[in-house]
Amino acid sequence: MFPAMILFLLPGLNIRAQTSYELNAGWKCAPVSEVTANGFNISSQSFKINSWIPATVPGTVLTTLLNNSKVPDPFYGMNNNLIKDIYQTGRDYYTYWFVKDFTEKITVPGQQVYLNFRGVNYSCEIYLNGKKVNKQTHKGMFLRQSYNITSLLNKAGQNRLAVLVYPPDPVGNPNGGQGGDGRIAKGVGLQYTAGWDWIQPMRDRNTGIWDQVTIEKTGSINLINPHVVTIVPGTRHVTGEQRPAIVKASAELQNSTSATVKGILKLSIDGKSVSKNVTVAPNTSQEFTLSDLTLANPKLWWPHGYGPQNLYNAKIEFFAGGSLSDAENISVGVREIKSAWNNETHSAYVTVNGQKIFIKGGNWIISDAMLRFSDARYDAEVRFHRDMNLNLIRIWGGALVERPEFYAACDKYGMLVFQDFWMSGDANGKWLDPMKADDQWTRRKYPDDHSLFLKSVADQIKLVRNHPSLAMWCGGNEITPPEDILLAMRDSILPKLDGTRWFIEYSNSDKMSLNTLGGNGDGPYGIQDIATFWETKTFPFNSEVGSVGVGDYESLERFIPEKNRIAPGYSEGGKSKVDSVWDYHKYIGYDKSIDPYGKVSDAKDFATKAQLVNYDQYRALMEGFSSHMWSWYTGTIIWKTQNPWTAMRGQMYDYYLDPNACLYGLHNGSEMLHPMYNPVTGMVSIVNNHFEAKRDLMLAVRVADMDGKDSLLTQIFVEVQPSSVKNFLPIKPVVEKMAKEKGVFLVLQLLTKNKEKLSENIYWLADEKGNYSGLKNMPVSKLEVTAKKINNGKIEATLNNPSGSPMAFFNRLSLVDPATHKRLLPVFYSDNYISVLPGDSKKVLLEYKDVTNKDQPLLMISGWNLSEKMISIK
Template identity: 65%
Template sequence: MNRFSSWLPSVLLLIPLAVYSQTEYELNAGWQCRSISNVKDNGSTISSPRYSLNGWQPAVVPGTVLTTLLANKQVPDPFYGMNNKRIPDIYHAGRDSYTYWFVRDFREMPKAGEQVWLNFRGVNYSCDVFLNGNKLNQKLHQGMFLRQTYNITSLLRPDGQNRLAVVVYPPDPVGNPNGGQGGDGTIARNVAHQYVAGWDWIQPIRDRNTGIWDKVTIQKTGVVRINNPHVITLVPGKRQPDGNQQPAIVRVSAELENSTASPQQGVLQYVLDGHTVTQKVSLAPRSTVTVELPALTLANPKLWWPNGYGPQHLYPLRMQFLTAAKAISDEETLQVGVREIQTEWNTTTRSKQVSVNGQKVFVKGGNWIISDAMLRFSADRYDAEIRFHRDMNLNLIRIWGGALVERPEFYQACDKYGLLVMQDFWGSGDCNGRWVDPMKKDDQWTRRKYPDDHKLFLRSAADQIKMIRNHPSLAIWCGGNEITLPGDIMTPLRDSILPALDGTRWFIDYSNSDDMSYNFLGGNGDGPYGIQPIERFWSYRTWPFNSEVGSVGVGDYESLERFLPKENMVAPEYVKDKGAKVDSVWDYHKYIGYDAAIEPYGRATSVRDFAKKAQLVNYDQYRALMEGFSAHMWDWYTGVIIWKTQNPWTALRGQMYDYYLDPNACLYGLHNGSEPLHIMYNPVDSMVMVANNTFKFHRDMMMVVKVYDMAGKDSTLTQVFSEIGPTLIRPYIPIGKALKPLAKDKGLFLSLRLLDLNKQIVSENLYWLTDANGTHSGLQKLTPTTVQVNARSSSKSKIEVTIKNPAGNPVAFFNRLSLVNSQTKKRILPVFYNDNYVSVLPGEEKVITMEYTPTADMPMVSLEGWNVAEQFFSVK
């Protein structure tokens, strides 16, 4: 499915959830293209509406040459099997092989006094732009991230029939995809993304994503245009998410552009929460000025909070420029999140600590690469992916430096769901010279100076800062991934550009900098990666604000089927002390080994069995990761960012859901381990603990500790009333002496619950513990059982499923629910579950909700568990 630094307080900004001028529309269909090798005419000729386009083919815009070739069935799907190897790589085929003309006819005829603008939000890598026989750019436009705007009013044809022609050239150099991180590293000589030459989680993108990869719009205004509005909010003091609030301050400015030969006068104004703020303006001919409006004091504001701590309120803000004749010349609509971010040094952990609206927040984050490796973006897909992160109970996403500054639609979803964002600029230790690397073409001294054009980097950075700075979710700027930027980039970016264009956010010089987290352990300051013993997450003290630590992420059988050919559906074979024997397609898709972690559940008998057992490992690894960090918050740690939570390609590692938006058990292990109020078991000292990642004091909670044997018989170890203050971790009861003799023969289930005074569950956790030999011998022989399932439609887009496990049964263990097509029995994607991979104790029931986009036919529900056979249920 392809749908789609300062130690001073740092104030956070607002947000265009959507930015609309008075009239704006996207040129996103009707494009045609042709390889430059087959075009002999120049841009002036091609851009004439009379020029014949016979022999040209449909083009995907926004898109790339490769997405166009794929849409026209001229290359196979590079995400499936070994197909990517069948597509010519630009390094060997030559840059001309992926240099293309893109042409679009459109109808536009401006009215008197109307100004018409052509906007490009991203072209990779360089281009010339022609309209109706006229070249628009004086010199070759370069830079993947630098936006372009042209006033085309005088160049539009009187009959309204217009033609736009753009020739797009690939990056130069394109980089040798020799298997290194970023290939031979030379892709980083461009101001562009680096992963396209290949990484340890992706194969090379064959055209390096050459094309008009982001939106092209036509915008119509009056004589004065509003550009780059800027909204800052100040929220002094320490706030709570509920109750009356002391005032907040809103500061607004915007660039005003007079493109005419006459001076202009008027009023810049905005309306927010019923308040109108105005500023009179005089503009000289052909000028652009930045106008600051009077500060607004917002009484009793509704605040924006990160996920888990409070609501994400967004105020609509409407900005207009009114001419002297009171006509609306231009307007912008933004969504404003009122909040302020501060940072301070935690002397106990020796790392930075983040606060929002005066309240410290324990950072639980995920590293993000990009939504789609071939840049096929959509607002719907962004919304789904960020919603998954919200459902993991995370509160931050870091945008890795080998990719791009994420699109406004990404930030809109983060604003909506409460995900703070750490945004890297473009650089990586791998390509930019941190380490000796025999795979790289240039030595470290040379790579340390990448990219070639430092002025272009700074212009691009300034432009992208303006594009996203109004989003409340944007919390941290980062110079680069695991390395600082060159000095003549870093210094002006940090000391001049960011203070002038933003000035409100924490700037980290690089992702594992000592300014973020004191590196007392040596090494790179991040990791480890891969499978770890569960106890290690609790007992081993890693970096105090770890920017990258992660593990495995293979999906289940149905996920694997989507991109692995039938003949390659072969489970890895692990041999102790020799590693794993892995199928070549698995290896091509960057499989990271589960090693001996599957063995305690019994050696995998098939790929289906392997994938099923891998989900148990997935769940346990990521639950333990977040629990282990939470267990030491404010003592060892101020935050952790998982490497990584998603893949923009069909990779076999580091993902909570696959490329097709199908979640695996990693997501729900995190969902459990990251819940804001969480009861948990420390396997090192056998202590039952509670983590409170909220600003509330929780009192009168009954803590209930039970165990269940493999037959389903339960025993209560203890129950006690407890309480816990805001943003704290507390140990309560050691239970190791009681557990050890009960678990030694077959293992057991450990059930932990917190109940309120109404005996309602506010947190629960179920562990499956090994026997004395470290194996799950009891699970391997767990008696099959049946459950009663009722599925009903509770609204047009929501289904409620009740699972009952009758008394006297064993635990109905680790049940995977899916919403499926009633005819094909294939999963509907995406679907959002309030929980999954759930276990139901004897004599109890669980209610699971599923949200989805309605289809013509009512779907069915499937359920399959460790000891429950797969079944399908109709929805009532």
């Protein structure tokens, strides 16, 4: 019986041998200036660390100090100025020891145990149980580390890990320039940490063990860096039976033992598998490629709006002696991404599964300026981008390659990713800049260690290359890397390690978007007359074009002290006059754009009226670009859609994940099938982004006055060809006549032949003087609002506007705590800042994390002509 029991338990032991877990709690730390012992002593169990403070890992030194109340919140008010900057203190001030006690021992003969670091900024020494783990100092923020610690573990199972983390060197002078004095770019790390025009400096330059630390247990072979590629030949449609797709796979097998290991490498996906007999030499790591696997009638992955985001669960395993040694699970999206050139626009365009995609994107900096990353925050932020009806996120080069969890969210929500490497023209020498410490020729050679940069590139490619959302690699923001780095990346590293994605040498390259207009090849930035987006031609694939983004008053309350909540103004010369805290948080002026809505009375009134400008700006931006789809443009990427700090510009939601009207203006203007009004020509048109023609649709054009009187101007049956824009009705003379005195609401509706409303687009048009005089004196709304819980975490709100009432204009829904009446965050709204015609109703779905031990939330609603109301949820 005893031998049989042993045989029965062995499979369980082998499975356990592959497990990994994160060391993410119970760390302690102390500044190096307060510790006289060396790493050999500190990593000994006898060394006392009782007086050390709890450390946040993953995290930065500043995160740890904040969590221990050693510094004030740098995101609030002027608090960041109260924190000592590393440039003044010297690097030792933010050089820290991090210590973690953990239990682990060898339980299975032949078991191998690895200590893995996914990211340390910037360099470190590692000790375990009184021994040095890394023989040489590790350097590089974007370079993973893995150490076989099998022989270093204590037999009793009690272990101590000690890590000495050094900050970047040099740290750069945060002198107010883009990237400060630029010298932060001498290393291979984050450039924004020395400050930018949308953020103040991070005082520790994000020093710390900023990403996961894991313990991994395997058999004799450790399977690393698996690679799965899908080939989808031809032009595909979303529905119907699909021709086969090809799956190619490879993996590196690491043998840390002194014996040759023979075994089987196997890929399994969708009930099919392919395997290969391999031999791995002792103390080596070798890559092995499997035979192609064919998927019949595959379920394809599409960008948001075009089709579903189908994902397969794939597994790559290695069996040695009949037992599983190691395995990796991979989420696979079957799709193929290519690029081509449009001779009419003189720019490139993207195809997915053979279909061309008009890019509607947003620039992303980083999820959190203090590197407080989480799966939940990634999911929320990427979901917001999906809710904007975008299809691409560009990760800007002054930050990082995001964590795999970010790309997993993009896979889920259908966001293509345009990934920059770690360069920016500002710090890397593109422009003459008196704020910089070194001249352009010197800065052009940054970083100092080109070999480290290239090693980091290779490592980060391996980290994220399996994600179907990853669509493009980019050499850097507005500048190429130095020539030797560029050529190695383009001609060697990327073809070898990936080879399936479009490589763009720099973000506004002529090879992506031929610049015939002069200037830098991107922009403009800041507030625009909405007509500009329609009539002024900009760069044909514009990687950065942006505008304003102040949140509403509740958003401002979260980071601006009450005494500083003073409405901004502007001088006769047009320059903003703004409170010092607003200025510190990088306010970008709305200037005279608020005035047509009436003179601002206070900060709350300003923030309320700013939402009207926000909505109009971003709706117009995407409508203007879409109106010239494939003739002027192949895509546009908004600068920018989010902030990792409490900045007051370029954001569809604030740092606390509270959306503003920018998000919903963009949600409207970016619809896949969308009726729109050109304010310059007065033409009504429809844009169809789908791969199929849309037929038998009714286009209705209505006008409503301030009292709610609704006039149907015309309605016609229409059809629109795939991926195109079609003009239908010139209505400018009649609309301007009706708007002359008080302004008017222009309503465009798309209806099916069953009278189902597919889209409704409501514009508020100014009077002949350019003022919204009618809005200033609108009758009180009679909107009726009900809400019911339809599932855990889901609420349906119904907004009904009785016949004979005025337009219920620009209503903001919020889900709030019943005690404080403060918003629950994040909440996802199917629409917001909603206007409802007389005699009409609209339903809005709200989704949030339902904490069952909390009281039922309330629904708050307020509108332009509706006083704030609290609605109980049934």
